[in-house]
Amino acid sequence: MSNQKLLFDEDNQKVVFDLPDAEIELSNNFFSNEESDELFRSLIDSIKWQQDQIQFYGKTFNVPRLSALYGDKNKPYSYSGITMYPHEWTPDLLLIKQRIEEVAKVEFSTCLLNYYRDGMDSNDWHQDNEKELGHNPVIASMSFGETRPFQLKHLHKPDLKKIDIPLSHGSFLLMQGKTQHFWKHKIPKTKKKIKPRINLTFRIIKN
Numbered sequence: 540m541s542n543q544k545l546l547f548d549e550d551n552q553k554v555v556f557d558l559p560d561a562e563i564e565l566s567n568n569f570f571s572n573e574e575s576d577e578l579f580r581s582l583i584d585s586i587k588w589q590q591d592q593i594q595f596y597g598k599t600f601n602v603p604r605l606s607a608l609y610g611d612k613n614k615p616y617s618y619s620g621i622t623m624y625p626h627e628w629t630p631d632l633l634l635i636k637q638r639i640e641e642v643a644k645v646e647f648s649t650c651l652l653n654y655y656r657d658g659m660d661s662n663d664w665h666q667d668n669e670k671e672l673g674h675n676p677v678i679a680s681m682s683f684g685e686t687r688p689f690q691l692k693h694l695h696k697p698d699l700k701k702i703d704i705p706l707s708h709g710s711f712l713l714m715q716g717k718t719q720h721f722w723k724h725k726i727p728k729t730k731k732k733i734k735p736r737i738n739l740t741f742r743i744i745k746n
């Protein structure tokens with residue numbers, strides 16, 4: 540975040556990033572440390588984590604992380620060539636969803652969870668722009684566990700520096716407006732010995 544211009548709201552709780560073609564805001568400690576510790580442990584144990592695979596040039600690879608899809612019934616979600624059917628909401632997820640909806644002022648139908656077991660787990664450059672998410676997707680992202688950098692780069696403005704937002708334990712990141720049309724994001728790998736991290740992205744599937 541070196542020379543990135545930031546705007547703070549009145550009580551300094553929320554950081555709004557001043558980026559072209561994007562609406563991105565970050566609240567650190569959206570959940571307290573104690574709540575976050577509890578949720579982290581509980582999610583690791585209670586979520587039905589699965590190992591997805593992708594086809595690439597005729598070969599099959601394990602996706603470098605575990606994932607799970609939860610949400611309203613009858614809302615399948617297709618991304619990277621995989622169609623997933625959601626599990627039913629759990630008490631943890633409903634609690635988190637409610638807290639997030641108060642701030643985001645929308646209702647989410649679906650939550651995609653990622654479990655990055657160590658530094659070799661990652662999420663490569665992509666946009667969350669699947670048709671089911673509608674024209675300007677609202678993506679609400681909660682992180683628990685190890686802090687990992689969330690990197691963003693503009694698709695058509697190579698002169699703009701890559702943005703690096705550290706997503707810490709209990710932090711909440713909201714992306715909306717045109718963000719998914721103009722910016723890609725990723726969680727890079729690292730050789731450092733680091734602890735696990737869980738990320739939850741709440742989304743709205745419009746069907």
Ligand SMILES: O=C(O)CCC(=O)C(=O)O
Binds near residue numbers: 651667682726738
């Ligand atoms: O782990 C993260 O913070 C990002 C996850 C993500 O980009 C996704 O699931 O689409």
Ligand SMILES: [Fe+2]
Binds near residue numbers: 665666667
């Ligand atoms: Fe994403």
